[in-house]
Amino acid sequence: MSYDRAITVFSPDGHLFQVEYAQEAVKKGSTAVGVRGKNVVVLGVEKKTVAKLQDDRTVRKICALDDNVFMAFAGLTADARIVVNRARVECQSHRLTVEDPVTVEYITRFISSIKQRYTQSSGRRPFGISSLIVGFDFDGTPHLYQTDPSGTYHAWKANAIGRSAKTVREFLEKNYKEEHMESDTDTIKLAIRALLEVVQSGGKNIELAIMKRDESMKILVQEEIEEYVTAIEKEKEEAEKQKKKT
Amino acid sequence: MALANVLQSESVDFSNYGRKCRGFTSSLYETELGLESVGGDNLSFAVRTACSDGDGSERKIQFLHGTTTLAFKFQHGVIVAVDSRATAGAYIASQTVKKVIEINPYLLGTMAGGAADCSFWERLLARQCRVYELRNKERISVAAASKLLANMVYQYKGMGLSMGTMVCGWDKTGPGLYYVDSEGNRVCGDLFAVGSGSMYAYGIVDSGLKQKDLTVEEACDLGCRAIYQATYRDAYSGGQVNLYHVHSEGWNRVSQSDVLLLHQQYQAEKA
Numbered sequence: 001m002s003y004d005r006a007i008t009v010f011s012p013d014g015h016l017f018q019v020e021y022a023q024e025a026v027k028k029g030s031t032a033v034g035v036r037g038k039n040v041v042v043l044g045v046e047k048k049t050v051a052k053l054q055d056d057r058t059v060r061k062i063c064a065l066d067d068n069v070f071m072a073f074a075g076l077t078a079d080a081r082i083v084v085n086r087a088r089v090e091c092q093s094h095r096l097t098v099e100d101p102v103t104v105e106y107i108t109r110f111i112s113s114i115k116q117r118y119t120q121s122s123g124r125r126p127f128g129i130s131s132l133i134v135g136f137d138f139d140g141t142p143h144l145y146q147t148d149p150s151g152t153y154h155a156w157k158a159n160a161i162g163r164s165a166k167t168v169r170e171f172l173e174k175n176y177k178e179e180h181m182e183s184d185t186d187t188i189k190l191a192i193r194a195l196l197e198v199v200q201s202g203g204k205n206i207e208l209a210i211m212k213r214d215e216s217m218k219i220l221v222q223e224e225i226e227e228y229v230t231a232i233e234k235e236k237e238e239a240e241k242q243k244k245k246t
Numbered sequence: 247m248a249l250a251n252v253l254q255s256e257s258v259d260f261s262n263y264g265r266k267c268r269g270f271t272s273s274l275y276e277t278e279l280g281l282e283s284v285g286g287d288n289l290s291f292a293v294r295t296a297c298s299d300g301d302g303s304e305r306k307i308q309f310l311h312g313t314t315t316l317a318f319k320f321q322h323g324v325i326v327a328v329d330s331r332a333t334a335g336a337y338i339a340s341q342t343v344k345k346v347i348e349i350n351p352y353l354l355g356t357m358a359g360g361a362a363d364c365s366f367w368e369r370l371l372a373r374q375c376r377v378y379e380l381r382n383k384e385r386i387s388v389a390a391a392s393k394l395l396a397n398m399v400y401q402y403k404g405m406g407l408s409m410g411t412m413v414c415g416w417d418k419t420g421p422g423l424y425y426v427d428s429e430g431n432r433v434c435g436d437l438f439a440v441g442s443g444s445m446y447a448y449g450i451v452d453s454g455l456k457q458k459d460l461t462v463e464e465a466c467d468l469g470c471r472a473i474y475q476a477t478y479r480d481a482y483s484g485g486q487v488n489l490y491h492v493h494s495e496g497w498n499r500v501s502q503s504d505v506l507l508l509h510q511q512y513q514a515e516k517a
Contacts, residue, residue: 097390097393097394097397098386098387098389098390098393099387099389099390099393100387100389100390103382106382109381
């Protein structure tokens with residue numbers, strides 16, 4: 001009487017166990033965080049330490065879908081590769097038929113539809129990834145969406161997925177300030193600070209990508225990340241000093 | 247039949263393009279790229295029309311190409327002017343044909359060629375545009391609407407469709423005007439005239455558009471006059487001049503003028 005055998009079967013209390021197990025797989029993946037600022041959108045991922053002989057350029061968790069949209073994921077890398085491929089083709093198909101770049105909502109809806117289709121066909125299992133999709137629409141509005149293995153999607157101001165996502169999300173809720181989103185540096189700093197909460201050994205294990213309005217995605221180099229990290233640590237020290245004084 | 251496929255499947259729906267286009271490096275060099283992307287079940291679209299003779303050569307269906315339709319962009323939108331005569335050879339079948347199809351409150355399509363083809367495909371386009379609007383919570387652009395129509399009829403290229411239409415509208419990029427036909431042409435432009443009387447109409451509009459910044463009234467008058475001149479010289483155009491104006495809020499029907507009355511009016515002005 002196990003209800004997790006075939007994907008198409010509901011359990012008596014209304015669960016789709018395969019989908020929930022897929023969400024567990026996501027929770028095992030490395031953390032990804034996304035923040036939507038006013039003029040910039042930021043995605044940061046935790047970089048797993050690579051083996052000595054491994055070329056770390058092949059482990060890219062942030063992928064550009066088009067000039068105006070990019071995404072990061074948490075979960076099974078192989079599944080993500082398939083989803084990213086389909087999304088990239090769809091972005092171009094959309095440009096071909098509609099003569100306009102995709103809106104972030106459209107491509108999110110497309111990815112979610114794919115994921116949902118796999119929760120409702122026989123012989124297939126759901127995709128084991130959650131993704132954070134960010135970008136700017138044709139009219140310049142920034143967006144951040146999160147999708148999960150069940151095929152639902154929601155828009156967020158800031159969110160985290162993967163390992164310790166809950167901790168990071170709580171940090172974001174405490175520290176997200178609308179006024180700070182006006183400044184690009186503050187938005188980026190928030191993303192880095194959120195990641196630093198859960199990533200061991202600081203800036204070396206963070207990969208960050210940003211996109212400013214009307215510019216293409218930029219992956220920050222290690223030195224730039226270190227700059228932000230040192231600035232953040234300085235601010236932390238000052239805050240501590242202030243606390244001690246009062 | 248092919249029609250059932252078009253109506254039942256989620257045809258020309260964006261999500262299907264992604265599915266079919268995957269792994270298509272080989273089919274890039276094949277001509278059925280257009281066919282492949284429609285119809286969830288890979289049924290071939292090779293439907294032979296029923297009117298082929300015993301020896302395999304197909305009899306051509308007589309279409310009503312006699313018409314004059316005209317559309318041009320100007321500062322305040324798009325003017326669409328058409329005649330209303332339908333002919334079958336030398337026989338005037340009707341003097342009151344509606345050659346402007348109202349796709350939706352902000353998109354118009356004109357009809358030249360096969361009347362059934364035009365009205366059917368444009369109504370199908372209207373359905374597709376509405377679905378787009380519901381899915382994406384914003385109006386479809388004129389470029390996208392004309393692309394949808396062009397892609398729809400391209401699948402039937404060579405099967406005897408006859409349609410030469412102008413898709414006119416106003417979207418977030420301003421006034422839009424596209425010429426789409428059953429050969430697969432899709433062209434963006436500022437001025438198009440389609441039909442047997444098009445040359446006469448071009449003459450009038452080309453000389454009238456020289457002056458920049460027409461007012462709405464001047465543009466309407468120009469469109470009216472152009473169609474009138476075409477009906478004057480072309481035997482296959484006549485009836486009434488139906489005039490539409492597309493602006494930022496949508497389209498509205500400006501006038502319907504009988505050609506004979508126009509003739510008398512212009513003659514009086516000359517005197």
